[in-house]
Amino acid sequence: MRKLGTVLGCALILVWCLLPVAWIISLSFKSQSAITNGSPGFLPAEGANAGWQNYIDVWNNEQFRRAIINSIGISLIATLLSVMIATLAAYAIARLEFKGKKLVLTMALVIAMFPVVSLVGPLFDMWRAFGLYDTWPGLIIPYMSFTLPLAIWTLSAFFREIPWEMEQAAQVDGATSWQAFRRVIVPLAAPGVFTAAILTFFFAWNDFVFGISLTSTEAARPIPASLSFFVGTDPFNRPASLLAAGAVVATIPIVLIVLIFQRKIVAGLTSGAVKG
Amino acid sequence: MTTSYVATAGEDTSTPSGKPPTSDRSRAEARLGQKLVAPAIILMLLVTAFPMLRAIYLSTFNYSLTAPDDREFIGLNNYITALTDPLFWQTTGITVLYMVVTVAVELVIGFGFAMVMHRIIFARGVIRTSILIPYGIITVVSGFAWQFAFSYQNGFVNDWLPFIDSTFNWFGETTPAVIAIMVSEIWKTTPFMSLLLLAGLAQVSEDMIEAAKVDGATWWQRLWKVILPNMRAAIMVAVLFRALDAYRIFDNIFVMTAGAQKTESISFLTYRQTIEQFQLGIGSALSVLLFISVVLIAFLIVKLFRVDLAQARQEG
Numbered sequence: 053m054r055k056l057g058t059v060l061g062c063a064l065i066l067v068w069c070l071l072p073v074a075w076i077i078s079l080s081f082k083s084q085s086a087i088t089n090g091s092p093g094f095l096p097a098e099g100a101n102a103g104w105q106n107y108i109d110v111w112n113n114e115q116f117r118r119a120i121i122n123s124i125g126i127s128l129i130a131t132l133l134s135v136m137i138a139t140l141a142a143y144a145i146a147r148l149e150f151k152g153k154k155l156v157l158t159m160a161l162v163i164a165m166f167p168v169v170s171l172v173g174p175l176f177d178m179w180r181a182f183g184l185y186d187t188w189p190g191l192i193i194p195y196m197s198f199t200l201p202l203a204i205w206t207l208s209a210f211f212r213e214i215p216w217e218m219e220q221a222a223q224v225d226g227a228t229s230w231q232a233f234r235r236v237i238v239p240l241a242a243p244g245v246f247t248a249a250i251l252t253f254f255f256a257w258n259d260f261v262f263g264i265s266l267t268s269t270e271a272a273r274p275i276p277a278s279l280s281f282f283v284g285t286d287p288f289n290r291p292a293s294l295l296a297a298g299a300v301v302a303t304i305p306i307v308l309i310v311l312i313f314q315r316k317i318v319a320g321l322t323s324g325a326v327k328g
Numbered sequence: 329m330t331t332s333y334v335a336t337a338g339e340d341t342s343t344p345s346g347k348p349p350t351s352d353r354s355r356a357e358a359r360l361g362q363k364l365v366a367p368a369i370i371l372m373l374l375v376t377a378f379p380m381l382r383a384i385y386l387s388t389f390n391y392s393l394t395a396p397d398d399r400e401f402i403g404l405n406n407y408i409t410a411l412t413d414p415l416f417w418q419t420t421g422i423t424v425l426y427m428v429v430t431v432a433v434e435l436v437i438g439f440g441f442a443m444v445m446h447r448i449i450f451a452r453g454v455i456r457t458s459i460l461i462p463y464g465i466i467t468v469v470s471g472f473a474w475q476f477a478f479s480y481q482n483g484f485v486n487d488w489l490p491f492i493d494s495t496f497n498w499f500g501e502t503t504p505a506v507i508a509i510m511v512s513e514i515w516k517t518t519p520f521m522s523l524l525l526l527a528g529l530a531q532v533s534e535d536m537i538e539a540a541k542v543d544g545a546t547w548w549q550r551l552w553k554v555i556l557p558n559m560r561a562a563i564m565v566a567v568l569f570r571a572l573d574a575y576r577i578f579d580n581i582f583v584m585t586a587g588a589q590k591t592e593s594i595s596f597l598t599y600r601q602t603i604e605q606f607q608l609g610i611g612s613a614l615s616v617l618l619f620i621s622v623v624l625i626a627f628l629i630v631k632l633f634r635v636d637l638a639q640a641r642q643e644g
Contacts, residue, residue, distance in 0.1 A: 061444030062455055068441075069458040072515060073465070075484065076473040087482045094484040141368035149354060150361030156369060163376050165572040167622050169595040170615035171375075173602035174382040177393075197375040200368060258466050260579040261595075265603045276468040280583055292482050299469040306464040314457040321523055 073303075080106055080296035087292050106297035116298060118270040119278030124305075126188055126274060127256035130195040134203050135249045139241075142207030147216060157208070160201035171197060172265045179266055186267045191274065194262045199252040206251060206320050210244030247320035250313055257306060275302045380619065386612035393606035406613035415597065416614075420621070422506070423593040427574040427625075430513050431567060437514070438521030438566070445522065446529045459519040467516060471583030474512035475499075505589045512580045517573070521566050528562020529555070564633035571629060572622055594618055 078095060079087075083102035110116055145153055175194055176185070184190035214237065222232040263277035270278070279298050283290060310317065387406050391399045410416050445455055462470065477483045478498040486494045498504040532555050540550045556563070578595040585591045587600065598618055602611030 058444055058447050061440070062448060062451065065441055065444060065455055066458055068515070069461050069519065072470065072473040072477065073461060075477055076469070079476060079482070093487065137367045137371060140364040144361040144364035148357050148361035148364070150358035150365075152362060152365070156365050159369065159372055163372055165569075165622060165626055166376055167576045167595060167615075167618045169576065169578060169598045170383060170619045171379045172599060173608055173611045173615050174379040174386060176603060177386070177608055178379070178382065193375055196371050200372055200375075204368060254464060260466075260468055260582070261599070264582075265599065276466050276579075279472070280468055292476050292479075295472055296476065299466075299472050303465055303469055306466070307461060310460045310464045311457060314453065314460060317460055318456055318523060321520070 076296050076299055079293055080300050082106075082293045082296075084291060084293055102293065106293050107301070109294055110297045110301055115270050115278060116275075116282070116301075119273055119275045120301070122188070122270075122272055123257060123275040123302075126191050126195070126272070127253050129188070130192045130199055130256045131249050131252045133192070134196055134199040134252055135207075135245060138200055138203035138207050138248065139245055141204050142211050143241075145204075145208040146211035146214070156204070160204045163197060164201040164205070166197065168198065168261045172261060175262075176265055186269055186272050188272055190266050191259075191262055191272055194266065195256050195259060198259075199255055202255060203248045203252050206248040207244055210247070210320075211241065214240045214244075243316065244320075247313075247316045250309060250317055251320050253309070254306065380615075383612040383615045386608050387610075387616050389609045391607075391609035391612075393608060399609075402609070406610045407617070409610060410613050410617060416594075416617075418590065419592050419594045419597045422591065423575060423577065423595070425506070426510060426513070426577050426593060427571055430510055430517070430574050431570050433510075433514050434518045434521045434570060435563075435567065438518050439525050441518065441522035442525035442529050445526050459522065461519075462516050463519045463523075465516065467579035468583055470516045471512055471580045474508060474515065474580075475584045478508045478511075499585055499589065502590045505585050505591050509577075509580050509584050509591060512584065513574065513577060517570060521570055524566040524569070525559070525562060528559040528566070531562065532558045560633065564629070567633075568626065568629045572626060575622060575625060594621070 075094060081096060081101055081103070083105070086102075141156060144150065145156060171194065179185040179190050184193070216237070218236050218240075219232045222236050223229065227235065257274075258276065259274065260276045260280070263274045264280065267273040267277060273281075279295065279302060282295060282298065388401060388403055389399050390402045390405070441459070445452075445459070448455060478485050480486055480495055480497055485498070486492050486496055496504075498508045536554055536558070537550055540554045545553065576595050577593045578599065581587060581591055581593055581596050587596050592600075594614070595618065598611060598614040601607045601614055605611075
């Protein structure tokens with residue numbers, strides 16, 4: 053009886069998680085005409101398939117290609133910068149005694165809860181004055197506002213678990229401080245840094261508010277913003293199947309990361325929020 | 329890293345932390361610590377505190393980007409305009425509704441998912457991987473997926489729900505449109521909630537549950553008297569995070585209705601005033617009001633659960 057419940061529960065979770073994904077994939081393979089004719093149904097239907105045509109169209113769309121490149125570049129740079137800065141801070145928090153330690157954590161927590169839209173107006177005004185509007189740095193800098201707190205929390209929770217005594221033990225065994233740090237602490241810290249980097253990348257890739265507010269052309273517009281402004285040839289009829297194909301393309305990098313690093317992400321998510 | 333510094337850290341474990349640093353070593357350690365956190369602090373202040381102060385400043389002007397030369401100081405008039413406008417209260421009301429309903433539904437479903445995931449031994453990896461998929465998917469994409477699903481032209485929802493007419497337009501009226509937006513939001517963020525609750529569930533001692541069982545407590549009693557009280561900190565963190573996140577709801581509304589049919593949230597109103605209509609003065613006032621309400625909600629939730637956040641995270 054109990055076992056049956058668990059199996060049913062598992063099935064329910066799987067349906068919950070995968071149904072909309074299956075739907076959007078199915079939609080992305082449907083032909084535009086089948087959709088405009090109305091109600092194409094959930095599963096692929098006879099005569100309504102477009103094969104890879106939607107994907108080819110998406111790929112040949114200049115705007116779309118630029119947006120993918122922007123998203124990858126901007127998210128990677130933002131991730132790299134914020135993880136580097138957060139690693140320094142998290143190391144200090146986990147390892148050193150100093151005034152203002154609590155302040156850093158509290159500040160990160162407050163900023164993590166900050167309504168992003170509140171920043172958009174002043175940034176819009178300032179960026180236009182500084183020439184940062186519609187540029188890569190113009191997005192990378194605001195992304196720090198939500199990636200840094202996240203990285204600091206995840207990393208400091210992780211670093212606190214590292215048995216720092218091992219470093220001293222290595223020194224007793226004759227290693228220099230630098231050797232002890234590099235051989236013992238760096239390998240122990242690396243997985244945590246990596247986890248923080250993945251989560252940070254997720255957040256940056258998912259951003260929408262900054263993406264639509266601080267860009268105006270394909271010079272810097274990231275993929276979520278680009279998708280939402282994509283109208284196709286007929287502005288009165290949003291090309292659903294083409295958009296679905298674009299959505300799938302934008303999702304593939306994320307799903308690949310999830311599939312490969314599943315264990316790390318769960319650990320990072322939960323340790324950052326509820327220390328367990 | 330110097331040897332003396334390592335030795336200090338060694339001593340530190342024996343002395344209770346929090347005492348004022350007296351020796352040269354601990355002073356050096358404090359300096360190093362402050363140097364290491366400085367870049368993070370400076371950046372966080374630059375990207376949030378500074379724009380926020382600028383928003384407070386701009387909110388006291390009648391300032392439109394379409395007529396920048398007409399900028400004039402008007403004190404608190406923007407706030408009075410916002411607070412006396414029914415549109416402000418209507419969007420705030422709908423935002424609170426989004427927040428309360430989605431967080432409540434997510435808490436129940438997320439707890440159910442967490443219970444299932446806590447119990448399974450087989451296929452653990454598969455379930456955990458799939459639960460991360462909605463979390464990883466861009467909100468805009470999930471918005472599109474659900475918009476197309478609810479659409480009577482290309483969707484399947486009307487076909488699958490027996491009590492709904494196949495030509496029913498979900499986005500033609502406020503209530504169904506709000507429901508569709510909530511479904512998209514709930515779908516995407518329930519997995520996050522369930523992962524947080526799963527971590528909390530793992531902290532409840534099995535011994536206590538067993539003891540309650542031996543004493544003859546029913547499943548229901550064990551849930552309410554043992555499991556849930558022991559998860560209070562985890563539940564509060566999950567609710568706090570999700571509630572503040574839900575209060576900022578924007579992406580789904582933008583994609584699914586673009587604010588039509590009175591589905592507009594307070595974030596959306598702020599965005600529309602500042603970016604679309606270039607009204608930086610009133611937009612900044614709305615930004616400040618949005619910020620104040622988020623702080624208020626955070627304060628209320630923390631008070632409600634009476635949990636020290638720092639303690640919940642074992643900050644000490």
